[in-house]
Amino acid sequence: MRAVLVTPLSGPLAEYGRSGATALTLWAQEFVAPDRVSLEVVDAHPDVRRAARRAEDLRPELFLGPYGSRPAADVTATTRRLVWNHGGAQVPPRTNVVSILAAADTYFAGTVEMIRRGFPGVRTVGVLHGPTGFARGVAAGATERAQRHGLEVREAVLPAAPPRADALLVAARFDEELALARTVDRAGLWVLGFVAAGVREVLAELGDAREGLVGPAQWLPEAAPEPDEGPTAASFVAAYRARAGVEPPYPAAQAFAAGLVALRCLRSAGSADDVALRAEARRLTCTTLFGPFRVDESGRQLGHQVLTVQWQDGRRVVVWPPERANAAPR
Template sequence: MTGRGRHLRVGVCLSLSGRYGRFGGQARAGLEVWRAWAGAVELVVEDDESRPDVLESGLLRLAEQCDILLGPYSTQLMRRAGDVAARLDRLIWNHGGAGDDVEAAHPGHVVSVPTPASRYAEPFLHHLASEAGGVPLWIAHGKGAFGRQVAAGAEVTARSLSIPAVRVATGRLSPPAGTRRWALMCAGSFEEDVETVRNALALANPPSRLCAVAAGVREFGQVVGDPRGIYGVGQWSPGSGGKPELGPAEADFVAAYTERAGVPPDYPAVQAAATAAIAVHCARATGSTSRDALWSAATRLQTTTMFGDFRIDPLTGTQTAHRTVLVRWDADGPSPVR
């Protein structure tokens, strides 16, 4: 297959229904906005229903008809997608699975754009160390591998910053009694994080600093009664990406997405669109959509999109340049912490 000078078909399985539907729908809207900007590109979307088995059958169909394959949203689903890509000897562009094991599982077959899970908590912990040094930190993780990897990375970073840390499973908080200050970082599914935040705020001695991965998206404010003062960590926030060398400018994308969806985008939409822009660039630059050509182009590429920096480890495909963004909720919503 050749990519230069012809129409490209981009295939993607997304959770348009099921447990990841809120994020898969955002990713689809983001890709549709990007497609209108990209020109000679056809976008083919299948609903994976948030189920690995449905994802696999959908990817097999897309692989037969599409030049470029984009991964699904969620670490769990991307784990299966990487297996399928390796089995087919295809390359899949990962925009929605930040798990460390997922990013490094299939060198030569998976190119990852998001920051790996183990580095998710870094901006919050550096902020905590500078603002509330010595305050002990409880790190609560959910049942899945993503949450455990975020927590493990947070524990390592906390230790390097001399922050006393206790790592616990979600639902097993045992904060200090009395009025002693403490901080909480939680990482799990959206639902797990929301439950942990609610439980923590209801304690007699709630955390003085609270950060949740779920608080990195706007929907968090709709399900938590009063999110003001809560920190969130996400892959992107308005203004965090800088000037893009590839893909649409952030202001143009945000305006078009907002007009289409009725609300501003969260990072699932932006990371999907940025990944598509990188994938199509590599196909057009090399004139080929073969796995070898795309992998070679991706490993040589160091660039920026509205999502932020892009560079991968040439041995594993793991993202090395992009950084997560810390936000803090106020009356107007989440705002980046500079």
């Protein structure tokens, strides 16, 4: 069985794309018999559409998409093949997509719920976002959830200044978020959230200034559920560390889970036909080390839930949802 992964191995997203490629290499060579799965990786940079067409020409049974919402959207628009999307949180609904990760509009949903439950003094929520589709999706989800709970939302688009509010949520490019985290006035803020705060390495140069920041995390190994499909998080982390010499970041877990789910559907369907695979994916409910899997008719992920983390005493802890939290929000 041949699988192909189209993902950035060079360019600005290369670090995340390479981690996904490493994880899927592990999936093919160590967790699935290598004589059963052949994995080929195509660099999506600098021309993702050309890369998608090259991947099509390889005639794989499984077509795995790239890291990044824009590359993922471009791949799914270019090919008619069923794309197992593990790296694009903001991908337009299409009949040829099965998404593994939670959608962008859910990123700050847990943060808003945490604010409502834990910080009743918050009356206004500022939402500052960049112009990209991903940032707009995150902001739209935060705004809808806050307004649903009767909170006043004050929205602004970069390069505008952050709106004054009791809590501030920011979704932009990681470099923009880092610059804002250095300069934003925290006085009077009950909660300050950045998408980048959920990613261990992005705000590292802030040092102690990360303390108290809140953010969404697609995956943390210490908060991973017990899987009924594939290995445990501990087994995956150990194998990834042995191969790469570092801890696996969240894109690696997402990519690995895509391989597990896609292969499960291939076994159930008994065929590599994309229509049959899509039908199996829509029927499937399971739990991998990444979390629950369940999609709707459009391929949007419904089972997986984004965690809300906060930097406390120099480390990320889970503060929402309550059933998976290992600390209370500060």
